[in-house]
Amino acid sequence: MPIRSLADRVSDFLPVTAAERSALDRLGERERPVKRGTTVVRENEPTGDLFMLKSGMMIVYTLLDDGSRQILRLVFPGDLVGMAVLAYGKAAHSVMAVSDSVAAFIDRTLLAEVAYQHPRVAMALVALDQTERAALTDRLAAVGRTSARARIAATLLDIRNRLRRGDPSIHDSFSLGLTQEEIGDATGLTAVHVNRMLRQLEDQELITRMGGRVTIINEAELKRAANHVDRQEGVDLSWLPA
Amino acid sequence: MPIRSLADRVSDFLPVTAAERSALDRLGERERPVKRGTTVVRENEPTGDLFMLKSGMMIVYTLLDDGSRQILRLVFPGDLVGMAVLAYGKAAHSVMAVSDSVAAFIDRTLLAEVAYQHPRVAMALVALDQTERAALTDRLAAVGRTSARARIAATLLDIRNRLRRGDPSIHDSFSLGLTQEEIGDATGLTAVHVNRMLRQLEDQELITRMGGRVTIINEAELKRAANHVDRQEGVDLSWLPA
DNA sequence: CGAGTACTTGAAAGATCTCAAATTAGGTGG
DNA sequence: CCACCTAATTTGAGATCTTTCAAGTACTCG
Numbered sequence: 001m002p003i004r005s006l007a008d009r010v011s012d013f014l015p016v017t018a019a020e021r022s023a024l025d026r027l028g029e030r031e032r033p034v035k036r037g038t039t040v041v042r043e044n045e046p047t048g049d050l051f052m053l054k055s056g057m058m059i060v061y062t063l064l065d066d067g068s069r070q071i072l073r074l075v076f077p078g079d080l081v082g083m084a085v086l087a088y089g090k091a092a093h094s095v096m097a098v099s100d101s102v103a104a105f106i107d108r109t110l111l112a113e114v115a116y117q118h119p120r121v122a123m124a125l126v127a128l129d130q131t132e133r134a135a136l137t138d139r140l141a142a143v144g145r146t147s148a149r150a151r152i153a154a155t156l157l158d159i160r161n162r163l164r165r166g167d168p169s170i171h172d173s174f175s176l177g178l179t180q181e182e183i184g185d186a187t188g189l190t191a192v193h194v195n196r197m198l199r200q201l202e203d204q205e206l207i208t209r210m211g212g213r214v215t216i217i218n219e220a221e222l223k224r225a226a227n228h229v230d231r232q233e234g235v236d237l238s239w240l241p242a
Numbered sequence: 243m244p245i246r247s248l249a250d251r252v253s254d255f256l257p258v259t260a261a262e263r264s265a266l267d268r269l270g271e272r273e274r275p276v277k278r279g280t281t282v283v284r285e286n287e288p289t290g291d292l293f294m295l296k297s298g299m300m301i302v303y304t305l306l307d308d309g310s311r312q313i314l315r316l317v318f319p320g321d322l323v324g325m326a327v328l329a330y331g332k333a334a335h336s337v338m339a340v341s342d343s344v345a346a347f348i349d350r351t352l353l354a355e356v357a358y359q360h361p362r363v364a365m366a367l368v369a370l371d372q373t374e375r376a377a378l379t380d381r382l383a384a385v386g387r388t389s390a391r392a393r394i395a396a397t398l399l400d401i402r403n404r405l406r407r408g409d410p411s412i413h414d415s416f417s418l419g420l421t422q423e424e425i426g427d428a429t430g431l432t433a434v435h436v437n438r439m440l441r442q443l444e445d446q447e448l449i450t451r452m453g454g455r456v457t458i459i460n461e462a463e464l465k466r467a468a469n470h471v472d473r474q475e476g477v478d479l480s481w482l483p484a
Numbered sequence: 485c486g487a488g489t490a491c492t493t494g495a496a497a498g499a500t501c502t503c504a505a506a507t508t509a510g511g512t513g514g
Numbered sequence: 515c516c517a518c519c520t521a522a523t524t525t526g527a528g529a530t531c532t533t534t535c536a537a538g539t540a541c542t543c544g
Binding site: 421422433 | 489490491492493
């Protein structure tokens with residue numbers, strides 16, 4: 001269970017002064033443990049909070065009229081959730097913990113005050129949010145224009161990469177953390193078809209599986225299968241005025 | 243061809259002072275006409291500019307390895323494009339004008355300076371960006387979890403609503419502004435199937451068509467067909483500290 | 485008026501879903 | 515630690531939706 005502070009996350013791409021760091025640390029003070037299966041945020045419910053995930057894993061999703069669910073985003077430690085409360089007075093989407101987690105809640109008023117006092121930090125948070133948006137557009141392109149097999153391959157690689165961000169010791173083997181139904185809801189497929197695609201990737205010897213664990217045994221080929229446009233994740237804020 | 247300034251757009255949901263308005267107006271000074279069919283921004287090309295569309299219509303899209311295209315966003319007057327340059331040094335996606343347009347380009351350094359001096363304006367721009375993100379998640383949910391018919395219905399309603407934002411005289415009848423191929427690239431369908439779905443909606447007397455014009459003749463039923471979760475677009479920044 | 489682009493339609497192939505049932509894995513109370 | 519109970523996974527068969535391929539028609543622009 002990796003744990004990262006907001007300041008750590010921001011300092012990955014922006015040198016932060018002591019004052020900025022302490023302001024960021026103050027934002028992350030309100031920590032709360034969340035049990036697996038708990039709905040943390042319900043779509044359309046009024047709220048003034050956003051939060052950063054400290055440890056565990058969550059999903060952001062929306063429910064359609066007919067009861068079907070679209071998972072919009074997988075949330076890993078260090079990710080910021082609910083920036084939309086800056087624009088709306090209510091939650092734009094639902095959020096559920098898929099493993100035991102810890103979240104650090106942030107009041108939007110407090111966030112705004114920090115942003116007013118530390119504009120560079122504000123820009124850093126905007127940049128962080130932009131990386132989420134990029135992930136969202138990648139997912140849309142995958143769901144709209146790639147085969148089921150490619151979507152599953154891409155999802156496996158995505159999960160592996162994001163787990164690795166929090167735990168560099170992870171290489172080819174990792175625990176999925178999602179049910180096949182959840183993977184389906186993230187990729188626009190049924191659970192049954194997710195299962196078939198996983199089996200196919202296994203039969204083709206791109207991965208092996210044991211329990212909930214996946215091991216990538218042919219990463220080059222899996223990447224090719226994923227139709228993966230390798231987004232150079234390089235956030236660059238060096239241009240920011242002082 | 244409706245034309246809106248950034249200041250007008252922002253003042254829809256945030257009272258702006260004279261100083262703030264003049265700062266926003268300064269941002270929008272660098273106008274440039276763009277001919278239909280012109281690629282304004284190419285994915286991955288280095289740039290420090292974003293822009294606001296003043297008039298016309300554009301699409302934001304990404305191309306996959308196999309040449310297929312996913313349209314991520316339709317751009318109407320008043321929309322801000324390319325906020326990702328705040329995080330990356332290059333364009334996250336390609337942008338093409340689908341009708342003769344005028345764009346007001348904004349250097350990110352200038353934008354950052356305005357944001358530093360006018361934090362409330364900065365928050366307003368962030369809020370504007372959040373509304374775009376909400377539209378993106380709606381599109382993802384539609385592509386991932388709804389039928390071809392529903393996606394087409396939703397797209398028709400979306401285009402009508404957004405055209406109306408710039409021209410309140412528009413009611414049920416409007417020009418699509420997109421080819422069926424483009425609608426397909428936006429909804430994750432083939433042009434052929436888009437055509438069939440339009441025909442079906444016409445046969446079912448939810449719409450009529452003439453040339454590139456669509457008229458909605460049964461809006462209630464079209465909304466139902468769209469599986470539409472009516473997002474109350476109410477941006478609310480009243481909570482913002484002074 | 486001609487050329488190219490966009491639209492339209494049919495028929496067949498292919499991908500994915502639905503339904504159903506069997507198997508396995510994980511979690512809990514005794 | 516076992517036995518049980520439920521949730522998750524797995525597999526097959528058939529139905530459905532969407533794509534592909536092909537060809538003809540209608541527009542639009544120069």
